[in-house]
Amino acid sequence: MKQVKGYTILQKQELKELNATGYLLEHDKTKAKVAAIETTDDNKVFSIGFRTPPKDSTGVAHIVEHTVLCGSKEFPVKDPFIELAKGSLNTFLNAMTYPDKTVYPVASCNDKDFQNLMHVYMDAVFYPNIYNEEKIFKQEGWHYHLDSVDGPLTYNGVVFNEMKGVFSSPEQLIERKIQQSLYPDTGYGFESGGDPVDIPDLTYQDYLDFHSKYYHPSNSYIYLYGDMDLEEKLTWMDEKYLSHFDYLKVDSEIKQQKAFAEPAEVEAFYSLAEGESDTDKSYISYNAVTGNSLDRDLYIAFQVLNYVLIQGVGAPVKQALVDAGIGSEIISFFEESICQPFFSIIAKNTEVSKKEEFVKIIRGELEKLVKEGINKDSLNAGLNALEFRYREADFGSYPKGLMYGLQMFDSWLYDSEKPFIHISANDTFKRLREKMEEGYFESLIQTYLLDNTHRSVVTAAPKMGLTAEQDRAEAEKCQRYFDTLSREEKENLVRETEELTRYQEEPTPKEDLEKIPLLSREDIGKKALPFSNMEKDVKGTKVLHHDYFTNGIYYIDLYFDIKPLLSEYAPYISLLTSLIGCVDTDVHDKLAFSNEILQNAGDFTFDTLLSRKYKQPKEYKAFMIFRTKVFEEKTEKVFELLDEALKTSHLDDEKRLKEIVSENASALYMRLISAGHSTAVNRALSYGSQMGKYDEAMNGISYYRFLKQLNDNFDEYKDNTIAILKMLMQEIFTKDKMMAGITCAKDAYEGFEKAFVNFVEKIPEKLEETGNIKPQISFDDRQQNEGFKTAGQVQYVARSGNFVDRGVPYHGSYRVVRAMLSYGFLWNEVRVKGGAYGVMCGFPSSGDGYFVSYRDPKLAETNETYKKVAEYLRSYDAEEREMTKSIIGTISAIDTPLTPRTKGSRSMGAYFSDMKVEDVQRERDEILSTSVENIRRAADMVDAILADGRICVLGNEEKVKENAELFGCIETL
Incomplete structure (x- = not known):
């Protein structure tokens, strides 16, 4: 890449391990930071990120992340994210809130599609509709919900309910408390996703102020990866967006926590469901801050120690804790994606009374390892495992370029001149093998896990009925506010609730929808991906060879x-x-x-x-x-x-x-x-x-x-x-x-x-009869239609049934129906209006269809929504553009680039199921030719699924009991 107008190239680096060239640039006018990786990979990636350190636990960064993707200046539709999910060939499309940053990544193998995705995302972050429409904040963040002046007044909102689900997990609780215990004086001491107790304290103005402060090119980190014309992309970004802003000095400093004089101790509590025993249900953790994320040796070395100390089978610290009866499960993690990484060892299913013994055993084993030396085979094994993963670069369904980009933030966010240090690690592995012989890993244990006072011990104990207590506190808080309102103010809240519902129900005008760029059906490949199954015989054993590089x-x-x-x-x-x-x-x-x-x-x-x-x-x-x-x-x-x-x-x-x-x-x-x-x-x-x-x-x-x-x-x-x-x-x-x-x-x-x-x-040929041993534990314990009580505050509502068994044959158009419902009717009813974090459905060729919600504040209402699906499909009508959009979104999910391993697994799966490439091609043809009539006919398929009347719910114990008539039995999970 040559010099590009509007930018200064600060670095050019050969990334040999990636077979790529890395560039670090700065936008001249705004000082926006840009990293680009030039490679032959056609799965192109773009992301834009911002430093967003939180100042409280209202979840403002998380709510902004949700809401900027709810319409913008050039694309004033209510949910461009869903329009892209429905109608693009994306290989990745999402946005993520971290403890100190917010990132918006997209990926696609199609050049035109990739440009469209970049355009919508750049417009979303810099020119969102949030300043013109407060209802976006209410829908995605939080709002007062009031149906009648007589009450009751409640909170609702997508992020509010999502975080209720997150806060229901004891593991999430202790991880959050660990971070807060280690960084109490910094942004890491707050919950960037939002604490449900604090989210309703966020005002609309504070939320707007957060966006206007941090979402500026001068505070941005822009990333490009793949086989593209980088100069063209950079020029477009400059002319279309960056050059329209002036430089702004943004105070987004990520402050470091000053080391403690003494280790900290923190106690926390989580809820147990009714009927659960509280014996051996506590968590204890030993946590230590381990330097900073810019030390490339430490960055990998603590991942190795994670294996050596805890995660390896028979690892010494874990084994010592297990032998002492401290916890049924010992886990650990190294959090490397923040400014000051930390290492944690956690005992699960234990008692808080074992805290001193827990700490004593850990420190005793660590001292022993320092004194006697770490098993070199274990160190080599840990290094080999990490290096194998690094060289293989197989991230499953996630684009390689996406994972490189996210990893780059582990250094780039904290030193704008060091984006590539963790993705170019060959020298680091070589250096660590040399240091291994010099006692380096033992010295890390001594320095960071033993002598270091910047550490903590955090416990989380069970508390029966805590969820009910929290629900009561929330209801009382709403009631106290409700009691301060005049009748006129209550009528205003009822009106605002109705206006929000109307806003959610109003379709986006056709002329606005057409502003979202859309590919045509001609842009979609017509041929199905073939299988590779070559049968061989090795000494009488059948072998299928999948020929892929x-x-x-x-x-x-x-x-x-x-x-x-x-x-x-x-x-x-x-x-x-x-x-x-x-x-x-x-x-x-x-x-x-x-x-x-x-x-x-x-x-x-x-x-x-x-x-x-x-x-x-x-x-x-x-x-x-x-x-x-x-x-x-x-x-x-x-x-x-x-x-x-x-x-x-x-x-x-x-x-x-x-x-x-x-x-x-x-x-x-x-x-x-x-x-x-x-x-x-x-x-x-x-x-x-x-x-x-x-x-x-x-x-x-x-x-x-x-x-x-x-x-x-x-x-x-x-x-x-x-x-x-x-x-x-x-x-x-x-x-x-x-x-x-x-x-x-x-x-x-x-x-x-x-x-x-x-x-x-x-291997033995064929054994003689070994005899039948009758199991003492039977497993066929299910009853149809079960409600499982949990200590959580949200529900997971599932319905299922088999449409093939009821005489409805499978058709490829059902995959289009799935995409259309997941990002259309169900999305609007269950997420947008109902406040659930997500909703899904599936209609596979086996006939085993299902509907399910995710982190859902509702139960009966969601079940009723499922019952309305067939009626919706029977009256479905759409123009060609809408049909094309759903077909493109369906094909996008099918055509996700596959790694060699997944290609092999796909071929083997086809062999076992007797699926031929002709079957896959027929299904693809049925998808590509899906019509409005196909969609309407799918109503019979949905009726067949629901006719079986099968329901299973995991959820809040009070909600489950309130809806007892839906279940054949109710039990605690």
Whole structure:
């Protein structure tokens, strides 16, 4: 890139690891900071970010993030974000509020689409409609809701309800309290997302002042990545936006916390649901500030220590805490994305009374490591794992350029001259390996975790009925305000509530909608992506080779048939996946085995997979999968380790089994709560499907109950469980049940087969009958239509049913219906008007349709909205532009760029489901030709789903009890 008019190039840097060139520029007139990465990646990324340190916990940064995407000068529609989600080929579209910054990223592989996304986002942040329409603030932030002058007066708003959901999680609570405990005198001591108690204190004027202060080019960080004409983009940004502003000195300093003279101690409380025991339900954390984020060695070194001390199997500090009976789960994290990073060790499911012992054990183990030295194999394993991930750069469905851009903020935000130091890390890994021999990691422990007084101990204890107490306090606060109002003021509030509802219901004028740039159907690729499944035979074992370039990495999946075992042993199979590789073997103890794995592979995991037949959805296959990713030269070693694990794992180690059961129960409970929408949908789907029942028994509420029963009555069930696990190990891992998938380039396949042959020759052919061991714990405990009480303040409301079973055949247009409802009718009713954070639906080819809300203040009202969907579809009408928009949005979700690994997984999934590329092409053709008539016909499909009457809700205990008539049973999760 040459010099660009309006900018000064400050740095040019070859980013060899990315095969790219980085540029740091400054906009001459406004001093806006710009970083650009020139590369051949066609998945282009743009983002604009601002330093937004909070001054309180009203959530103003978060509310501004929501509201600038609710219309702007050039695009005066009520929700341009949704218009883009519906009608662009974006590969990423979102906005994020962090503790000290707000970032607006977009990505697309289509040049025209990418320009459109940039244009809408730049207009949104600099010229939002928030100054002209207060209702945007009320809808997305908070407002008084009053239907009648007689009351009751309540709060509502999308961010307000979203943060109620966030504050319902004890893990979120302790993480928030940790940050506040370490940085009490800075912006990090506040909740940038907003505390529901404080959000109603935010005034409209303070909110506008926040935007006008921080959303200025002089306080902006602009990022471009990918294969594009950078000079053209920069010139457009200058001429269209940046040059229209003058330089402004913005005080957005991110203040550093002065180190403490003495460590801090903080106590917090979280709510328990009715009927839950409060025994062993507390959290204790040990937290320390670790330098600053501009130290590139520290940045990676503490990620290594995170593995070495806690996260590795058998890691010494974790093991010492577990052995002492302090907590059923020990977790840790290193928060590197703020100015002063910190490291935390947390014991879950413990008692506050164990706080002193918790601290004593941690410090004792750390002192021992400093004195005796850290296990070099563990350090190497941690470094290898990080370096493998760094070199692979596989971020799943997220664009590579997006993840690089977000990581750049970890340094760029705090030193405007250092955007690239953490994404160009080859030298750092090399340096850390040298420093490892000089006691560097031991010195970090001494300096930051032992001698450092800038640390804290934070506890979070359960408090029965706290949610109800908070709800009462909120209602009383509203009532006190209501009592101060005159009748005229109450009538004004009723009128404002009605006006907000009318505003939300009013469609955006057609002429404004047409201002949002839109691609045409001709811009969409017509051909479906093919599969790559080449069948091979290796010593009688079927191998499917997925021919994709992987840059020297083998992605290996071994599939073992488990279908005949599911009816009796589904949860035991899931438990077995957590044990293999995490227990001692005849050759290695668990720590040594874990280190061996990470020194030789980037992945070594077991999981389960259930796959339906595409045209016969009642038929399915079920597998236990072993997954690994490995460089060619290490493949044989990894198969040796797999053979060792399958043949010599100590499954009869009662102590280790109890640890894993306890840890898994704790982790799964938090996952079920935090992803309440998925939990509710999967449970609802299990009511009417055998495959759904088994999937839920291995991953959902049924599996959690199995783990809890085993954990609470371990001595009673341990012998039976161990016997079943040993039997399953013999039953599952035989040659006759195995097939393999390998993703690599054609010319690399031979190296895989050479290593795989040796493994195939060692695996048992087919075992004789091992005998049937009857499980003592049954898992088929579901009743249809369940309400699960939680201590949270929001709901997750799911409805499900199977439309194929009721005679409605699948059609590709249902994917368009899904996109249209998710970003149209359901969005407007459940999120915009109802105040939920999100709402989703799905109508897959299996017929298992569903609707579900996310962080929803309502319950019965949301269920009623689902019932109105079919009526809405029957009367649906739209012009060609609206149909095109929905079709483009649908194809965008399908055409997300895939990594080599996901391409391989997609091909294997098609093989298992007997889906041919012709089937995918037919579905794509049906999507592209979707008409208004197709949309109307989908009403029958929705009727069929709801006809089954299946509902499952996770939510606030009072809300669930208020709606008892919807449920066959109500239980505490």
